[in-house]
């Protein structure tokens with residue numbers, strides 16, 4: 001089985017977000033980048049499936065500029081066999097999906113995260129599925145394969161649904177599909193020599209274009225209420241905040 | 245401008261987030277048609293008119309009672325063509341978001357998801373969306389004639405405008421090839437207020453000490469008609485089901501009121517709640533970081549404060 005895992009390179013979840021150049025560019029100073037947390041679940045499940053199915057391979061793909069290579073190497077250290085980097089700034093979901101679709105032909109299983117934690121679009125998997133004519137499912141919290149039959153659990157509002165479909169397909173993953181894997185020393189050493197292919201992007205015209213970034217208005221000071229006076233809180237919620 | 249709204253149902257009734265999508269479309273100032281797929285209550289279909297839909301297309305074929313994204317996308321694409329719709333509006337959800345993506349690719353429309361505000365059409369069409377898990381916004385220009393807008397909760401005010409909708413049967417062809425997956429079972433809490441839809445959320449963290457103590461949160465939630473949520477460790481330890489987990493890696497909520505009890509306020513948790521209108525924090529540690537993100541705070545033991553709060557709300561009714 002040939003598995004493709006698409007990973008986004010995103011700011012660590014504890015990052016403070018700031019913008020520069022008149023609010024048109026993300027400020028990377030002091031920010032640590034990681035594999036998208038959901039993409040990390042997809043990668044972990046891919047490595048488990050590879051280990052359970054002899055002869056399988058895992059390829060990771062990232063659409064990003066050269067500065068994403070450390071996180072691609074990390075994915076290789078976790079257990080992917082080879083990597084593709086599409087050498088372009090991932091400006092929007094349509095652009096990213098078009099680049100992935102261009103490079104995703106011939107895979108049996110395409111795993112992604114349920115969403116990237118920078119764009120939070122949650123659409124790249126469905127777009128890639130549509131572009132390649134493959135079924136796509138997200139957010140998938142369980143995925144088992146038996147031959148070409150795939151059994152999945154998908155989270156829905158207030159619960160989950162169990163689904164059956166056939167390979168090839170695309171899935172956007174979330175916990176508890178697998179446990180995050182931490183690379184070991186041997187993995188890190190071997191990752192250095194695993195193949196990382198850089199390909200140039202295909203030209204596409206995106207229908208959406210960034211105009212500017214904005215930060216939320218700063219929050220006012222918290223009002224503290226003594227624990228023996230909860231009735232006051234109820235009054236404030238009714239009359240001041242008007243939420244009751 | 246012709247606007248089509250995909251309205252989702254839950255237990256045969258239109259979801260409140262979909263009513264918001266209709267209100268959003270109405271506020272955009274277009275000619276609004278809603279489409280509903282699968283079996284649905286007649287009164288619920290007609291209620292779409294109150295929020296601004298002129299017409300409701302009802303594709304009532306029972307094959308659509310199981311929401312298969314591929315089949316739904318095909319029907320909605322066809323409806324966009326039949327209605328000559330310029331814009332498709334829907335609510336972000338586990339069904340709505342992938343449908344939005346597929347319809348956008350099929351119709352060549354520009355897609356913006358996670359939208360938090362009405363578009364600015366003074367020059368072109370630009371719209372604001374939430375990014376970095378609620379920590380920032382981006383404003384994007386959409387250059388295509390056709391557009392698909394997937395809105396976040398609270399993107400528009402849910403306001404009755406007093407109209408009535410004409411409900412018409414919308415017969416559809418449903419090729420078997422569009423049913424590319426089989427839903428074998430659905431496990432869903434019944435009679436519960438859905439977390440992403442709730443106007444009030446009562447959420448508990450590790451400070452609740454164990455699942456056996458959730459009763460006091462549930463009583464408060466019941467009194468407030470609220471949904472219950474939790475922090476990630478709580479669902480990781482199986483104290484609560486996974487779909488209640490709020491935060492960066494869980495459900496993002498945007499209620500009028502979020503009450504956090506025994507939750508420290510880690511940045512990953514805050515990422516899922518920072519779109520709430522009002523936040524109340526109850527924590528025994530005055531230094532808990534959550535207080536910095538709160539509107540109102542009580543320093544105290546949850547086991548003491550929460551029952552008192554429930555009683556005070558009862559008394560105030």
Ligand SMILES: Cc1cc2nc3c(=O)[nH]c(=O)nc-3n(C[C@H](O)[C@H](O)[C@H](O)COP(=O)(O)OP(=O)(O)OC[C@H]3O[C@@H](n4cnc5c(N)ncnc54)[C@H](O)[C@@H]3O)c2cc1C
Nearest residue numbers: 449450451475476491492493506507508512513528529546
């Ligand atoms: C990549 C990543 C993603 C993550 N995603 C999420 C996410 O989506 N959602 C999420 O919630 N977390 C997430 N986390 C985890 C997050 O960092 C915190 O560990 C977690 O939110 C802490 O949960 P908590 O507040 O319930 O527990 P704790 O941090 O243990 O806090 C418990 C709180 O309860 C208070 N308390 C104790 N006893 C009482 C009492 N009797 N009465 C009142 N208060 C009491 C304590 O003072 C304390 O503040 C993520 C972490 C990472 C690394």
Ligand SMILES: Nc1ncnc2c1ncn2[C@@H]1O[C@H](COP(=O)(O)O)[C@@H](O)[C@H]1O
Nearest residue numbers: 006063090112113115116121122123124
């Ligand atoms: N730049 C990228 N390179 C590779 N995969 C990506 C990229 N951006 C997003 N993805 C994948 O698409 C999924 C959904 O992203 P999004 O639609 O942006 O929320 C992510 O979880 C990733 O698996």
